[in-house]
Amino acid sequence: MNKSEQPHKSYAVKSIELLRDGRSAQSDWLENVDKWNKFANLSQWSSADDAKLKRFGIPRITHDFILPSVEQGVSFLTFNTPRFHTIGVTSDDVDLGMNVSDLAAHMWKISSGDIEFKSHVYDYYVKSQGVWMIYEDPDSDQGRGDLKIFAPDPRDIVWDQDAKDVLCRDAAWVIYTKKMTRKQAKLQFPDYAEEVEKANGDVDETSRNTSTIQSTSGFTEYGDFGGEDSDKLDYIERFEKVRVKKHKLLFNDDGSEVGPLSQAEFNKAREASYGVISDGQQIDIVTEEQVRQVMADPNIMLNAEIVTLDWLIENELVSHAEFWQTRVKKYCSLGDQELYSEEMPISEYPITPCFNKHNGNPFAISDVAGAISPQEFANKMISLVTEHTQRTVSSKVLFPRGLAGDLRKLEEMLTRPGPGIGEYNAEALAGSGTAGIVNLTPGPLSNAAIALLADAKHKIEYQFGIFENMMGSGQMAPETYKGTMAIDEFGQRRMRAKLQSIERSLSFAGTVWLEWARSYYDIEKIVRISEPGTEPREIIFNQDQEVAGAILRNNDLSRATYDLVVAAGSSTPVNRWAEIESMKEIAFTGGITELLPAIIERLDIPNGAKIAEQVAQRADLSGQLQAATQRIRELEGDLQTTRRESLSDEKRVELMKFKTKLDSLYAKLSADAKVDSVRAAANMEGALQDIIRDIETEVSMQTSFNEGMNNG
Helix, strand or coil: CCHHHCCCCCHHHHHHHHHHHHHHHCHHHHHHHHHHHHHHCCCCCCHHHHHHHHHHCCCCCCCCCHHHHHHHHHHHHCCCCCCEEEEECCCCCHHHHHHHHHHHHHHHHHCCHHHHHHHHHHHHHHCCEEEEEEEEECCCCCCCCEEEEECCCHHHEEECCCCCCCCCCCCCEEEEEEEEEHHHHHHHCHHHHHHHHHCCCCCCCCCCCCCEEECCCCCEEECCCCCCCCCEEEEEEEEEEEEEEEEEEEECCCCCEEEEECHHHHHHHHHCEEEEEECCCCEEEECHHHHHHHHHCCCCCCEEEEEEHHHHHHCCCEEEEEEEEEEEEEEEEECCEEEEEEEECCCCCCEEEEECECCCCCCCECHHHHHHHHHHHHHHHHHHHHHHHHHHHCCCEECCCCCECCHHHHHHHHHCCCCCCCCECHHHHHHHCHHHCEECCCCCCCHHHHHHHHHHHHHHHHHHCCCHHHHCCCCCCCCCHHHHHHHHHHHCHHHHHHHHHHHHHHHHHHHHHHHHHHHHCCCCEEEEECCCCCCCEEEEECEEEEECCEEEEECCHHHCCEEEEECCCCCCCCCHHHHHHHHHHHHHHCCCHHHHHHHHHCCCCCCHHHHHHHHHHHHHHHHHHHHHHHHHHHHHHHHHHHHHHHHHHHHHHHHHHHHHHHHHHHHHHHHHHHHHHHHHHHHHHHHHHHHHHHHHHHHHHHHHHHHHHHHC
8 A cells, every 4th residue: 555545544543552652661660660659658568578477477567768768858959949040142131031030930930830849859769750841821820821830740751762862852752641531621622522522531551640549558559439530531742843844034125034934924924915115226125005105195206016025035125045943743632532733832842851860761760769678678677676576575485284273364474564473383393393394585686687777777878868967867977067067068969969960851841941932922921020038020021112113022032042041059958057157257257247137037036037127227327327437537638638728829829929029029129229329329439539539639749749859
C-alpha cells in the first residue's frame, strides 16, 4: 500500500499508541518509583517478612531514617522563595528586564509556587525526578488569562524513551496524562460535549491518577473506589516539536519590520491592499484609505496607487525573507476522541524534568534506592533487639514434674514485676538435684548489634548527604561555634550540588514561560507587586501612549528577549546567627550604622519591628545632625573667610585713602619746596653779589694800599 493510500490515523489514536509504548518502556521504572515512594512513607515491610514476624511473635517495628532525611532535604532546598532575574543579550532595556523579573515573581505567587516547589523537590528525592509544567489558566485575572507553573507527578509524564538530554530537549514527543470523570470532562470542555460523550473510557491501564485507598501498612495506595463517578476517562496532552515555515517583511521606506508570520498570516498579508504615494523622487507606503484621500483631492499633485504585497516585493519596496523555525505542537484528546490541536509559540517543551541520578535516559534513580537495604536492615535489627529485650524481661523456666505445686500461681509470680514468694517440694528437689531446673532467659545482647544499627543509620544519612548535626542535634557538634559553622558549611556541599540541578531545571522552565509570555500577553497587563517590608507597587505592561502623534508601547513584552534565571542559592536558608555576627562586625567595625535596624529585625525580641523603626529614625536623625553640624562648620569657615576678606578690603580702602592724601600732601609739599627754592636761590644770589662786591671792594682797597706803598 502506498503512503497516499494508507488510511488516515487520528492524532488521538497516535497519542494512545505512543502512551502505551511509553508505559511499556517505563514499567520497571514505575515499579521502582512505587517501591521508593512506599519506603519514604513508612511502608517498609514486605508481606512475606510481615508473616514471618507474626508467626514467631516478633514485633514489626519501623525505625525510619529515610523520611526525616527527605524532609530535611526538602526544607533546606525550599526554605525561601526563589528569586528570578533576567539576563539580556545587550545592556539595553534594563528597566524592562527588571519588570520582567517582577512579572515572573507574580507568576510564581499566583501559581502557589512555594507549595509546588516543595512537591517538586520531594519528587526529585523520592521518585527520582521532579517535573515543571507551564500551562494556561484562562480563568485567571478575571478572564484575561495567565500563564502558570505547577509540579505534576512524574508518573503522569511519559517521555520518549530514546531521549538522552538531561532536560529531554531531544525528545521526539512527551505526553502528560491524567484521569477525569466524564462529568468533570463536560465541565472542563463545554465546547466538546459531543466528543466527551463519545469518548471511550480507560486507555491507560497504568495511570495513577485515581482515587485512593488505605493499605494495611499505613501507606496510601492508588486505586478506584467505584461508584457513580467510576466512569473515568484519560485526558492526554501530547507535545511534539515540528519545523514550520515563517516569513518576515521589512518595509524599506521606514525600516519597520513585521514578523515572524506563519504561512496563513503571510497569505492573508498578500491578500490585503496597500497604498503607494510618490512625488517623483520618493515612494512612501501608506494605507489604502490614505491613497483614496489623495486621489479624491485634486489639489494634491502626487502619484497615488493601490497595490498588493507581491507588487511591493517585486519593486523592492519590501524585503521578504523565509526561514524555518522550531515550534511545539500540542494535541489534546480525551480517550479515543480528538479535542483540539494547536501550534504553541514556544520552541521548547512546556514540560521540564529535573533528574536526580540521570543515566542517559528518562528513567532516573532515586536517593531512596540506595537507602532501602540499610533501612530494611535497621528495621529487622531493631525488631530483633526489641524481641530480645522482651524475652529478657519475661522469665521462662523448665523444672521436673511435681517440683512445683500450682503452676498457674508460679507463672503469675514469675511474670509479675517486683519480689515474689512461693513454695516448692524440697524432697523432690533433693531427689532430682538442682540440675533439673532450666532457665530459658537469653544471654546478654552484644554491643555489635547496636553498632550495626548506628552504622545503618550513618549509611542512610551519607546516601542523602544529610547528617544528624544538620537537623539541630548537638551530640556530634564541635565544641566551638566556628567549628560548628564549618561543619555545617561542609555538610551542605552535596545538597548544594543537587540545588544546582534544581535551579537549572527551574531556570529553563522560566525561559520557556517567558518565550510563551511574549506572545500570550499581547494586551495591557497590570501586575501588582507586594513584598514584605516594601510598599506595594504597580507595573503596567504593553501600555500604549500617544507621543507626538505616534503610538508608543511602554514595557512591551514582545521585545523581552531575555534569559530568565534563578538567583543561585536564593531558595536555601541562611544561618541567622552567623549573618547577624557578620552584620554586627561590619556595622560596628566599619561604622555602618545603617545595618542596625536589619540586625534588630533578625533578633527574636519583643517589638523588634518597632525598635528597628526607632533605631532607623534615630540613625536618620543622627545622620541629619551630622550633616547639619558639618554644614555649620562649613558656614563658620565661610564666615571667617568673609570677615577676613572684609577687613582686608577695609584696610585696602583706608590705605588707598591715606595714599591719596599722602600723594596730595606730597604734591603740595613739592610745590612749596619749589617756591622756597626759587626764593632761596634769589636770596643766595643777592648774598653772593654782596659778597662779591665786598671782596671786590677789599681787593681794590688792598691794591690801592700796595700801590701807595710802592710809590712811597
